[in-house]
Amino acid sequence: MSVTQRAVRLMHHDASERPFIVIWEVTRACQLVCTHCRADAIRTRNPLELTTAEGRRLLDDLASFGSPRPLVVLIGGDPFERPDLPELVAHGTRIGLSMALSPSVTDRLTSPVLVELHDAGAKAVSLSLDGATAGTHDSFRGVEGVFDATLEAARTVRDVGLRLQINTTVTRGNVRELPRLLKAVLTLGADLWSVFFLVPTGRGKLLEALTASEEEEVLHWLHEVSTLVAIKTTEAPHYRRIAIQRAGVQALDDVFPVGPLRAQLRRDTAHLLTGLEPSRRPRPPIDVNSGRGFAFVDHVGAVYPSGFLPISVGSLRHQAFPEIYRGSGLLQQLRNPDALGGRCGRCEFRTVCGGSRSHAYATTGDPLAEDPSCVYQSGLDQDVSLAGETQAS
Ligand code: SF4
Numbered sequence: 001m002s003v004t005q006r007a008v009r010l011m012h013h014d015a016s017e018r019p020f021i022v023i024w025e026v027t028r029a030c031q032l033v034c035t036h037c038r039a040d041a042i043r044t045r046n047p048l049e050l051t052t053a054e055g056r057r058l059l060d061d062l063a064s065f066g067s068p069r070p071l072v073v074l075i076g077g078d079p080f081e082r083p084d085l086p087e088l089v090a091h092g093t094r095i096g097l098s099m100a101l102s103p104s105v106t107d108r109l110t111s112p113v114l115v116e117l118h119d120a121g122a123k124a125v126s127l128s129l130d131g132a133t134a135g136t137h138d139s140f141r142g143v144e145g146v147f148d149a150t151l152e153a154a155r156t157v158r159d160v161g162l163r164l165q166i167n168t169t170v171t172r173g174n175v176r177e178l179p180r181l182l183k184a185v186l187t188l189g190a191d192l193w194s195v196f197f198l199v200p201t202g203r204g205k206l207l208e209a210l211t212a213s214e215e216e217e218v219l220h221w222l223h224e225v226s227t228l229v230a231i232k233t234t235e236a237p238h239y240r241r242i243a244i245q246r247a248g249v250q251a252l253d254d255v256f257p258v259g260p261l262r263a264q265l266r267r268d269t270a271h272l273l274t275g276l277e278p279s280r281r282p283r284p285p286i287d288v289n290s291g292r293g294f295a296f297v298d299h300v301g302a303v304y305p306s307g308f309l310p311i312s313v314g315s316l317r318h319q320a321f322p323e324i325y326r327g328s329g330l331l332q333q334l335r336n337p338d339a340l341g342g343r344c345g346r347c348e349f350r351t352v353c354g355g356s357r358s359h360a361y362a363t364t365g366d367p368l369a370e371d372p373s374c375v376y377q378s379g380l381d382q383d384v385s386l387a388g389e390t391q392a393s
Contacts, residue, residue, distance in 0.1 A: 008287050011293055018065040018070065018325070020294065021294055022294075025298045026082050029042060029043065029077045043082060045139060047298045050301045050316065053090050055084070057316075058093050058301075061322055064207075071098050072101055084115050089117055093122075102126045105141075125163070129168055130174060131177055132181050134253045151188070151332070158189055170196065171198050171208055176265075179271075186228060186273070192231070192258075195234070196234040198210075201357055208358055211249055212374060221269075231282070235306075238376065241352070241376060243284060291357070292331075303315070305367070306312035306358050311361070321375055337351045346378045355371030356371045
């Protein structure tokens with residue numbers, strides 16, 4: 001087995017034929033007003049949302065890919081704003097799909113509703129926790145009291161028997177809270193920590209993203225603590241590059257010198273985590289990217305390479321999902337590492353990373369341009385490019 005195969009979970013099927021995961025934004029309605037909302041969520045449901053029948057047809061189309069069927073995550077807005085949610089979950093489960101949910105923490109998120117969804121077949125629930133204190137989290141979410149309600153909801157999710165995922169969006173405003181957030185993730189017994197790197201789109205334009213160097217430091221720190229909990233990054237596929245570079249390296253701090261931000265994250269982690277047990281057997285990051293094993297369907301049926309890359313590649317009201325996924329010119333380009341521009345196009349990690357296409361688009365207007373949120377320079381960083389391959393072989 002190569003270092004890449006050990007450091008990254010590669011897809012077992014052809015990503016140009018079928019997705020690994022599909023995110024469906026079932027509604028944009030939501031009672032929260034989060035400062036970084038990708039969806040620019042609104043208070044009431046759009047009458048043009050996909051209907052129950054159209055939603056069932058989408059799920060049928062996803063099941064038609066055959067085994068292994070795509071994972072399906074129903075998000076919003078707040079998916080709990082849709083009264084037909086249990087019906088959609090039950091239908092997806094009946095036809096062999098693995099269904100997960102990403103609700104907002106509001107009065108609609110109650111134990112009886114979670115029990116109903118669990119009975120309908122839902123496997124997992126992800127909740128957002130963007131701050132380690134009520135002050136930070138509630139100001140992110142725009143509603144007082146959401147922090148305490150989220151901790152309570154997380155415990156209820158686990159009590160009901162659903163798998164728990166915690167989602168955290170990292171900005172310059174909360175990056176130093178990451179060790180305390182990790183402690184919360186472990187204390188809550190989450191199965192997966194999904195760390196989002198802010199893309200300046202939707203209301204996220206109002207927040208300050210990390211610089212590429214800061215992001216590199218955070219990704220190294222995340223890899224260090226990934227022995228404690230399974231970690232997934234969103235819009236930072238170069239986490240996989242880092243996982244490969246670090247694999248098998250003995251003197252990591254010599255090869256990847258620790259900067260001030262990572263040093264502080266490490267100190268705080270050591271101080272906070274003494275005695276805490278790992279929550280679950282860690283797993284390497286999965287090799288998917290926008291349009292390559294991953295697709296997003298919005299509330300009115302438009303299909304996108306990602307929820308953070310606002311270029312529609314087709315509408316479910318005109319074409320079936322498999323036709324769009326396989327036939328879209330943009331998705332085909334995104335799946336071709338040799339179509340990438342700039343540093344990503346020259347990078348030896350482009351097949352397993354490929355860069356955040358959303359960051360590239362948000363910054364340059366070209367979804368195939370180099371990812372400005374990654375510091376890596378192929379050639380210049382030759383000494384650390386494939387250090388893992390050399391030391392582990
Ligand atoms: S340069 Fe691009 S392809 Fe290479 S590691 Fe960075 S983001 Fe990934």
